[in-house]
Amino acid sequence: MIVAEQKPIEEIMKMLHGFTKVLNLGCGGCTSICLAGGQKEVDTLSHDLRQKYADTGAAIEIGEHTIERQCNADFFFHLDDLVKEYQAVISMACGAGVQFVADRYPALPIFPALNTTFVGVDLDVGWYEENCRTCGDCVLGDTAGICPVTRCAKSLFNGPCGGTRLNGSCEVDKELPCAWYEIHQRLKSQDRLELITKVRPAREWVNQTRRTVIQAPYRDRYQK
Amino acid sequence: MKSGGNLEAVLNAGEFAITGELGPPRGTSIEAVREKAAHLKGMVDAVNITDNQTAVVRMASWATSLIVIEEGLEPNYQMVCRDRNRLAMQADILGASALGIRNILCLSGDHQQFGDHPRSKGVFDIDSIQLVNMVKNMRDEGKFLGGDDIDGPPKLFIGAAANPFGEPFEWRVHRLAKKLAAGADFVQTQCIYNMKKFRQWIDEANDMGLTEKIHILAGVTPFKSIGMARYMKNNVPGMDVPEDMIKRLKGAGKGKVATEGIKIACEQIEEFKEMKGVAGVHLMAIEWEHRVPQIVEQAKMLPRPVITPGSGEA
Ligand code: SF4
Numbered sequence: 001m002i003v004a005e006q007k008p009i010e011e012i013m014k015m016l017h018g019f020t021k022v023l024n025l026g027c028g029g030c031t032s033i034c035l036a037g038g039q040k041e042v043d044t045l046s047h048d049l050r051q052k053y054a055d056t057g058a059a060i061e062i063g064e065h066t067i068e069r070q071c072n073a074d075f076f077f078h079l080d081d082l083v084k085e086y087q088a089v090i091s092m093a094c095g096a097g098v099q100f101v102a103d104r105y106p107a108l109p110i111f112p113a114l115n116t117t118f119v120g121v122d123l124d125v126g127w128y129e130e131n132c133r134t135c136g137d138c139v140l141g142d143t144a145g146i147c148p149v150t151r152c153a154k155s156l157f158n159g160p161c162g163g164t165r166l167n168g169s170c171e172v173d174k175e176l177p178c179a180w181y182e183i184h185q186r187l188k189s190q191d192r193l194e195l196i197t198k199v200r201p202a203r204e205w206v207n208q209t210r211r212t213v214i215q216a217p218y219r220d221r222y223q224k
Numbered sequence: 225m226k227s228g229g230n231l232e233a234v235l236n237a238g239e240f241a242i243t244g245e246l247g248p249p250r251g252t253s254i255e256a257v258r259e260k261a262a263h264l265k266g267m268v269d270a271v272n273i274t275d276n277q278t279a280v281v282r283m284a285s286w287a288t289s290l291i292v293i294e295e296g297l298e299p300n301y302q303m304v305c306r307d308r309n310r311l312a313m314q315a316d317i318l319g320a321s322a323l324g325i326r327n328i329l330c331l332s333g334d335h336q337q338f339g340d341h342p343r344s345k346g347v348f349d350i351d352s353i354q355l356v357n358m359v360k361n362m363r364d365e366g367k368f369l370g371g372d373d374i375d376g377p378p379k380l381f382i383g384a385a386a387n388p389f390g391e392p393f394e395w396r397v398h399r400l401a402k403k404l405a406a407g408a409d410f411v412q413t414q415c416i417y418n419m420k421k422f423r424q425w426i427d428e429a430n431d432m433g434l435t436e437k438i439h440i441l442a443g444v445t446p447f448k449s450i451g452m453a454r455y456m457k458n459n460v461p462g463m464d465v466p467e468d469m470i471k472r473l474k475g476a477g478k479g480k481v482a483t484e485g486i487k488i489a490c491e492q493i494e495e496f497k498e499m500k501g502v503a504g505v506h507l508m509a510i511e512w513e514h515r516v517p518q519i520v521e522q523a524k525m526l527p528r529p530v531i532t533p534g535s536g537e538a
Contacts, residue, residue, distance in 0.1 A: 158353040161332045162387030163461040171461035172335045202354040
């Protein structure tokens with residue numbers, strides 16, 4: 001899932017400066033699941049904004065609406081008319097959703113209410129951890145299902161650096177496990193250490209330009 | 225010879241080598257470099273020139289290396305993976321070799337979070353083992369990492385670092401093997417204080433036949449004070465300082481700790497000279513360059529051998 005966090009309200013207000021009628025648009029996808037940008041959070045943020053504006057004596061009218069996903073055009077149809085009533089939109093989706101809204105309504109200013117943080121997992125309610133940098137060339141099969149690109153602070157490919165602490169934590173933080181320490185432990189327990197004893201050559205980074213994916217069954221339909 | 229450099233010649237001649245360390249200044253002072261270099265001249269076979277050490281900006285390692293050459297010292301040009309991508313690295317390697325640098329030490333680099341620009345973007349395009357391999361292919365195959373031919377390949381003696389104490393301990397000798405497989409000619413180790421653990425590591429390396437193929441320089445850093453020993457024990461990740469060492473320093477009494485620190489270092493060097501698989505020492509006297517002559521003298525490492533080119537070593 002994509003995990004996001006709300007921006008400080010002051011930063012949102014700064015973006016909204018000069019607008020008096022805005023739509024706060026929630027997303028029912030990932031940011032709803034990670035409790036950052038769903039219907040409930042739209043309510044809370046709108047309420048907080050109204051309060052803040054009232055405190056400063058400025059006027060603002062905030063509409064609220066949440067669609068199932070801001071990253072798919074199918075969910076936008078009834079929104080097309082609604083947005084016409086507003087001067088700007090606050091999007092509570094991830095960065096992808098924000099851009100999708102902006103591309104759909106190019107005449108309308110769009111403001112992100114969230115910082116998109118990472119692709120990760122739930123550790124518990126309201127507690128998430130980053131696990132994937134979407135590098136596009138997965139090595140997890142060789143690294144015991146532990147991502148060195150994401151979980152090693154230096155994205156190393158050939159084993160732990162010299163900084164691994166005696167308790168197996170990373171040199172950058174005593175509380176952070178060293179990814180390579182964990183990879184070693186797990187591969188050892190599986191008796192598969194030979195996977196990491198060979199030199200892994202420099203990788204070809206495939207995430208340096210914008211990527212698109214067209215799945216095989218659809219190639220005829222989309223590719224000219 | 226792979227590089228035509230002094231360090232390679234000394235090691236190939238089977239002499240017990242010694243390398244030093246010099247940290248570039250945080251400004252443009254050539255004088256500061258010359259002054260440090262003066263203490264090391266004639267004392268070491270090559271001197272490591274650190275590359276934005278501890279992720280703090282300093283004069284470029286290659287530039288400092290060139291100043292050091294002017295001073296009659298052979299630099300061991302350090303390069304970290306944190307600050308450069310493969311294009312910049314290869315460009316710098318060509319320039320370094322063209323201007324007479326003969327040794328390169330390939331490192332991952334301390335994480336930027338520790339330095340003076342903690343929110344900078346760490347590059348880590350390739351890792352230190354991949355860097356070793358890249359330099360090796362540039363030198364021996366005359367190829368850039370991208371596959372094109374190099375018009376005049378670089379001539380460099382390739383070094384890497386090893387930490388015999390980092391966890392997981394049993395992995396460390398395999399990491400050494402990996403660095404050898406990638407093309408390292410020599411390694412310099414992390415500062416050694418736990419001699420017992422180091423012996424275990426070098427024994428494993430001997431058993432695996434690694435030490436016949438790679439020159440290992442044992443890292444030595446004399447303690448200046450009890451505070452420094454405590455700091456290294458508690459705050460430097462991957463450092464192993466046994467409590468005994470600290471006790472011994474304490475026992476030296478007021479005003480005598482530094483002398484005791486040097487004495488310990490010299491005893492270690494004596495041990496390393498006798499240790500199978502150890503080809504020399506790497507003396508890291510951090511901001512203590514002026515004491516290097518005394519230490520090298522006391523460790524009976526003088527005079528340094530002069531190997532005349534063409535005297536028989538391959
Ligand atoms: S200590 Fe481990 S996780 Fe941290 S940078 Fe080094 S190898 Fe990566």
